[in-house]
Amino acid sequence: xxxxxxxxxxxxxxxxxxxxxxxxxxxxxxxxxxxxxxxxxxxxxxxxxxxx
Amino acid sequence: xxxxxxxxxxxxxxxxxxxxxxxxxxxxxxxxxxxxxxxxxxxxxxxxxxxxxxxxxxxxxxxxxxxxxxxxxxxxxxxxxxxxxxxxxxxxxxxxxxxxxxxxxxxxxxxxxxxxxxxxxxxxxxxxxxxxxxxxxxxxxxxxxxxxxxxxxxxxxxxxxxxxxxxxxxxxxxxxxxxxxxxxx
Numbered sequence: 484x485x486x487x488x489x490x491x492x493x494x495x496x497x498x499x500x501x502x503x504x505x506x507x508x509x510x511x512x513x514x515x516x517x518x519x520x521x522x523x524x525x526x527x528x529x530x531x532x533x534x535x
Numbered sequence: 536x537x538x539x540x541x542x543x544x545x546x547x548x549x550x551x552x553x554x555x556x557x558x559x560x561x562x563x564x565x566x567x568x569x570x571x572x573x574x575x576x577x578x579x580x581x582x583x584x585x586x587x588x589x590x591x592x593x594x595x596x597x598x599x600x601x602x603x604x605x606x607x608x609x610x611x612x613x614x615x616x617x618x619x620x621x622x623x624x625x626x627x628x629x630x631x632x633x634x635x636x637x638x639x640x641x642x643x644x645x646x647x648x649x650x651x652x653x654x655x656x657x658x659x660x661x662x663x664x665x666x667x668x669x670x671x672x673x674x675x676x677x678x679x680x681x682x683x684x685x686x687x688x689x690x691x692x693x694x695x696x697x698x699x700x701x702x703x704x705x706x707x708x709x710x711x712x713x714x715x716x717x718x719x720x
Contacts, residue, residue: 486706490690490693490697491694493583493690496586497582497589497683497687500593505594508586508590509599515583516607516610519576519579519583531620532624533620
């Protein structure tokens with residue numbers, strides 16, 4: 484569901500960037516990027532099996 | 536580099552992003568491999584990468600538009616690096632089928648790194664930011680219009696695809712069925 488929302492948000496940002504206001508597109512881009520990072524932090528919970 | 540040429544380069548960038556999104560769909564549909572959450576996040580960053588070129592085509596090239604793409608590429612590179620590191624240990628077969636020797640997340644890391652390099656290279660040409668007789672904007676042609684429509688169409692297809700894959704709940708960490716189709720049976 485969270486990915487559907489993110490892709491939907493990006494589709495809206497693209498349409499705004501193409502047909503709407505530039506400043507609104509920049510604001511929506513920032514919100515969507517923040518949303519994608521938050522989703523990543525929610526899902527990236529596995530410990531990396533690395534040793535140096 | 537003049538503004539009109541920069542707009543053509545941005546349209547070409549949109550075609551390249553469309554190719555990446557279409558290739559991801561091809562793997563999903565032809566090999567019946569559902570994308571994992573981290574894979575979807577990398578697709579999302581490729582789609583976000585397209586916002587800068589769309590703004591450049593619509594409003595004319597500006598450094599702030601390239602900055603959006605650089606941000607998306609840097610975040611996407613971080614996401615794909617994490618997935619590479621998850622499967623880097625000896626004996627780990629990786630997630631999904633390898634294409635030409637590399638898994639999708641390895642190709643994604645190469646793609647994001649290439650995008651950062653190319654964006655930095657394009658930013659070197661200051662003349663594209665000079666105000667011409669026609670102002671800042673350059674009227675986009677059919678080539679650019681088609682590129683934008685293609686990328687928007689593929690992103691909307693991802694809305695449908697993720698809805699089918701995850702349904703109305705949180706997406707599975709290792710998806711094997713389309714949850715929405717499964718729940719209606």
